[in-house]
Structures are given as structure tokens and as C-alpha cells.
Amino acid sequence: MAYTEEELKKELETKEYEYGFYTDIESDTLPIGLSEEVVIAISKKKEEPDWMTHWRLEAYRHWKKMVEPEWANIHYKKPDFQAISYYSAPNKKPKYDSLDEVDPQLRETFQKLGIPIEEQKKLAGVAVDYVMDSVSVATTFKKTLAEKGIIFCSISEAIKEHPELVKKYLGTVVPRKDNFYAALNSAVFSDGSFCYIPKGVRCPMELSTYFRINQAGTGQFERTLVVADKGSYVSYLEGCTAPSRDENQLHAAVVELIALDDAEIKYSTVQNWFPGDKEGKGGVYNFVTKRGLCETNAKISWTQVETGSAITWKYPSCVLKGDNSIGEFYSIAVTNNHQQADTGTKMIHLGNNTRSTIISKGISAGHSQNSYRGLVQVGRRAKNARNFSQCDSLLMGNECGAHTFPYIEVNNSTAQIEHEATTSKIGEDQIFYCNQRGIETEKAIALIVNGFSKEVLNKLPMEFAVEAQKLLEISLEGSVG
């Protein structure tokens, strides 16, 4: 490693200094409630230019006129939007002094996931030593990226440093008026990531929010914008397998992907937020709007592993605008106990010769409800569109439910659409077969679930896939008696 501990420490200290205006904790949390003043205050806090403040305000005005959507197959107590504080600076004070103070249950999970001890500390919010693998990795990574001309920073930084790019692309794929939560996010988003890959550049590494340690705690209203310029390639990872105990009940993130001609974006998500306890109390409400735009010959691939959150409301979509563009969606959604998930995708075929693939695997256990909701739409002028969708559901126990709501709208006779869905349970014969060969039932189920999800797990970047496999196992623990 080129860095010595000393240097690293120094650099990190100076980094802290950049965020100097956070120091006064008292003034960093805005009063509860949402109004134009609050939106302006957020914008001011982030030292944003005027155009951004106006942009937020307009979004807020639209949001005020909108009502919460109720069509999803989920039941929950609606959050009171006036009882939330819309801005609090990242908590930089460590919660614990040593790992021993952390909830033993959480620590056990870390162990099972095989997360290194130092990372465990960071994730649990323990004061960390500066010598930590991911830190040094992060800094060296930044250098390599800069050499290639890749911009990878927080969105607030991008608004200040690269306003021309942000102005050009922000809100073009997910307009502010798109839906209730997108409008809310546009008005109050606290932070998020921005990524720009220049023409013809192949990003040499997996970009991940996981490594951006200095931008931890981006908060409940995250905004992500990824722009891949002509002929470029990027693979982006979001979230991590470690369980995160976030106190924020409501999460409303917006992710926009723009793949210009011949570009390719691969976006992988692993979400494992607090799902609430066994009785279904608490847990995160996750209302996310994710959408990507494909120009000519471009490709966007969404891969997601959803195991956390009490409520998941999420439809990563692709607008296949350019000719020969490709959209892909691979998803595993696991619900246990009282979790509810309503997730799926939208594939909007507009250009000629566009192709899309949807593979969705739903696993429900306990008292949970798991829904796939998807739309495949072929426009009147979209010639030779091709879609293949497969939605499989696995039910464990007879208290849970699996639902599919696929919408298929075809307006062109050259389209070829296939959709199939199955629902089944783990066969007793399969378990018996494993038992017979000395594999205990818990392990056998993990084995079968992994097999069931393999098509999707294969699409994840290597290191993620290994963790995700273990995560599936943990999420379903105790669900089969």
C-alpha cells in the first residue's frame, strides 16, 4: 500500500474538515415538518445554487397537490409527513466505543455474513481505527477514477462542481411530477451519489456506495444519478448485505440512470434494512423510484436482492428509447415474518429491435406478503420488440402469500412477448433427498432456495453474490419448522 497509516489518518482528518459546517450539531437538525421554508433551508444548508433551490421548490409545490398512491398490494399505517424532520446531518459521533456494546444479535449476523471485524465496527457505528481496508481502498480508488476522467462524488458536491451535468440530466428520467414519493424526494433529498463516465471509458472497478466511507449516512431521501456517456461501461453497487439499523422509518429514494448511445450500466442493489421485529412492529418503509433511460444500442441491467424493510415499494424500470437497446431486470425478493413487498419492473419499448428480460424470484415465509407487479409496454412504432418474463414464487408455510400482477400492453404486431409464472413450495421429496444424504433440513432449504435464486445470484458481482447467498439463508432462518 502506498499510504502509510500516518498519511491516511491525516487525510481523513482533513476530509472531516471539509464538512466543517456540520460541527454545530444543535443547528444541524431542522424542526419537524415540511414547508417551503424547510425546503429553502435544506437547499441553503447544502450551499446550493439558486437554480437548485427553485428546482426543489417546484417539486415541493407539485408534491403538495399529490396524494399518496394506494394501488400497491401493501397495508401499512401511512406516515405523517409533517412529523418528520427532513434534514439532519450525518451522525459523525460514534454510537459505541467498542464492538462489545453492540447488540449481540446483530454481531451474530455479521459473523455469519463473514464481514471483517473492522468493517463490522464501522457498520454498527463503532468508533473505528483509521487503519481499515475499505478506507485505503476508497482513497486509492478515487485516484484511479480521476485519471480516467470518471466523476464519482456525492450529489451535493456535483451540484456545486459540475452544475452543467447535473442540470442537463437531473429529473430527466424520473421527472419531479412522476409520483408522490419522487416529488417528495426531489424537494427534500439530503444527499446521494453522482457518477459520470466519459465517452468510451470502461470503468475499471465496481463503483460502490459501500466504499464511500466519508459520505456515510446519506439519509433517508437519497438521490442517485448515473450518466454513462457514449460507449462507456459502468457497474454500480448499492447498499450492502450487512443489516443496517436505521432509525428512519420512511425511505424515499430516487435513482436515475442514463445510458447514452452504446453505453452499458449494470446496477446492483442489495437491501437489508431493518424489517421490523417478529411481530411486525417497526421496520423501514422503503418507497423507491428507480428508472433508466437507454439510447441507441445501450443496455441497462438491474439486479436486486431485497431482503429487508417492512414495506418495499420498488419498480426499477427501463425506458428503451433508442433502437436495439436492451433492458434487463433480475430480482430476488425475500419476505419473512410480517414483511410486505410489492416490487417488479417496467419495460417500456419505444425504439425498434428492443429487447428486455425479466427474471423475478419471490420467496415468502412467515406471515409475509410478496407481490410481483410488472409492466411490459410496446409502443405503436416499436418494431420487433422482444420480451421474456419469468416470475417464480416460492411459498414457505401457509400463513404467507405470493401474488403476481403482470401488465402486458402491446400495440405493435411485430412484438414477441412471453410471460410465465409459477408458484410452488419446497417439495418434501427434495428435502428428504437432502436429509438422506446427511444434510440437515435448515441447510437443505438454504440449498434449495439458492438453487431457486441462482439465475439472479449469478448476475451479481462476485463478492456480492457470495454475501447475498448467505443473506438469503439468514433471512429465512427459523421460517421452516
Added chain:
Amino acid sequence: MELKEKLLASFMAFENQVDMDSPVHDIRSEAIRNFEEKGFPHRKMEAWKYTSLAPLQKVDFSLFPKEDSTLDYREVKQYFLHEIDTYKIVFIDGIYSSYLSETTHDGVDICLMSSALTKPMYRPIIDVYFNKIASREESLTTLNTAFTREGAYIYIPKNKAPRKPVEILHLSTGNEASLMLQPRNLIIAEENAELQVIERHQSLTTNEVLTNSVTEIFAGKDAIIDYYKVQTDHSTASLIDNTYIDQKTNSQVSVHTFSFGGKLTRNNLNFFQDGNHMNSILKGVTILGDKQHVDHHTLVHHQQPNCESHQDYKGIFGDQSTGVFNGKIIVDKIAQKTNAFQQNNNLLISDRASVNTKPQLEIFADDVKCSHGCTIGQLDQEALFYLRSRGIGKKEASALLMYAFANNVLESVRIPELKGRINRLIAEKLGVHLGFDL
């Protein structure tokens, strides 16, 4: 006046015409209140997302046709399945035609709803079955309930089967510039009974007709019912068909829907399985052209264990036609060992045709086998080339492939003469003569 207001205003007049003391008086009043509150369904409602009734509501439909429409048998012979002997219940402009009909009370009752509703001897059966499974919430069903007066009434007692199939034929003469009909059918097959029914709506002129029909079917233990709906009306006729089926243990009910005609056709087909080891079969062939629109909404509700359901809908869409398929399967928590299959295949043969399909599964039991499949595509170019290279014309070749495509559904029609009739209707619709019957 909008149609809703007109209907509400004429309800009083209608009540005066029918017997006020009839046991269904309260049911009617409750139903009209529900309709008044809800009105016609609109496109903002999930179940009506792809079908708009707005243009129909602007038409000034006549609700009470004149009583004296008579027709000569020769004029309408072609609409009957005249190759075989059948029982016939015929309505002309919604009014029963005893001249054209052939009913019976010999062991089984094949007669009229109006007599079943008014004669005391039917009272016990009406009390048990009438309006028991038809929705009391859905506005169009309650509209029909409110205006219940006429329709077919079929009662097959235990261990009986009528000697021949029953045809229910609704003819409209076009004596009125535009006419709205609301037939109401009640069909009961008791334990181990068997029944075959063919239902057809036909207008004789191109004057506008709107039919809002409700049929309640009860299949008792071990009963077998085959129901065929032939929808080949003029392109000025619209049909909203609401069918509710209740099945008991070991029964088997199949409904075949052949939709080739009509301007707007909406089929709401609802199966409620209330018993063990039964089978529900829903099949349909839809072939459309011009600006026709057909919307199939099916619901199969598995409420008990060990049952099966099979759905197979094929659609061929040409010109500017639009097709909708919305199939819903609900499996309750106790309905373990359910096997539910659903398939919807569509062929788009014109650039301006469109298909919207939404096969839906809602499953609450774990030990089940449920699947649905859905495809949208075109005729296989290579198959077409193969046929043409053997000297078969383009039109005939594609018709042949379309026959093959729809044949799965035709195969299970159990009245050979009806199968032949459907074949001819398909050939007519596709504008070809194949010279053979499938």
C-alpha cells in the same frame, strides 16, 4: 339525459309494471341504491382500465321495447343450432317468444325467469338461489338485478339430465333505434345432474343494442355443466356479460366463450369453488377485426382444498381491434393441493391492433401448483412459407395456422354440431373456405 339518470328515472315505472309483492322487490330496491351510488364503471377503476363505457352512456337507449314484435322462424333459423333437436328459450327484444321457443316441465324445468319469479311453486328455489352469488357491489350486476324481469330459468333436479341441449337465444329486431336489454338467467343443476347450454345474442339489423346480462349458475355435488357462449353479433351491438358460477364437491363446469362479433364485448366470468375435488374449465377463442373490442375478465376463487382449474384463452387480433385479458386466480389459505393453470396466447396480425393482458395470481396457500403463461406474437413465417411452397394461398395458409392456434379450445367442445358451427363461423370471420371440418 345520460344513461344513468334515465335508468334511475325509469326504475319507478318499471317497479309499477312488475308485481310489487314479488319476493325480489327488496332485492331490486337494494340493488338500484347500489347502482345509484356507484354509477357506471369508468377507466380510472383498475378493472375497467382498458375498456371505456363512456360512448355507450351517451346513446339514448330505449329501455322498454314495444310488446308486439313477431318473427317468422325462417328468418331466424340460421341462428339456431338447427342440425340437432334442442330446447329453445327465445327472446325477441327482451320479450319471450312462445312461438319460437320449446320449453319443458317434464322432470326438469326449462322455462322463464318471469314465471319463476311470480309463481308460488318456484318460491322455495328462488329464495335459496336467486341473487345469492351475483355481486351486490359491482354496479353493472346490481343494475341488472334492479331490472330483473325476464330471462332463462333452468332447474335440473337430482340425478336428472334433459334429453337435449338448451339454447338461449336473444334476438333484437331493430324496431327501436337503440335498445338496452338486461336479461337475467338462473341455472341450477342439483346433485348428479347434467346440462348443456348454448347462449347467443343476435341483432337482426344494425340498430344499436346494449345488453347487460347476468347469469347465475349453481352446480351441485357431482353435477356436470357445459356452457357455450357464442358472441357473433353485428358490429353495432355491445354486450356486457356477467356470469357467476358456484360449484360444489366433485362437480365439473366448463364455460367456452367464442367472441367473433360485436362492437364492445365485456365478459366477467366468476367461478367460486365451494367444495372438494372439482374442476373448473374456462376456455375462449377471440377473433377480431375492424375496431372491435373484447375484454375477458375471469376470476377463479379456490376456497377449498384439492381442486383444479384450467384456463385457456386464445386471441387473434386484426385491423384496429383491441383485446384485453385479465385473469385472476385466488387461492385461499385452506385451499391446499390446488392445481390452477392459466394460459393466454395472442396473435397480432395487424400493426394497428393491440393487446393488453394481465394474468394475475393471488396465492395464500403453500402446497399448490399454480402457473400462468402468456404470449403475444405473430404467425410463424417459416410455417407460412412451408404451406405456401406446397401451393396453398397466402390467406388460406394463414387461416390454417390460425385454426391450429385455436384448435386447443375447439377440441373440448362436446356438441359436434356446435363445433362444426363454430368452425364455419371462424372460416367466415377469416374470409376463407377450407373445405374441411376440424
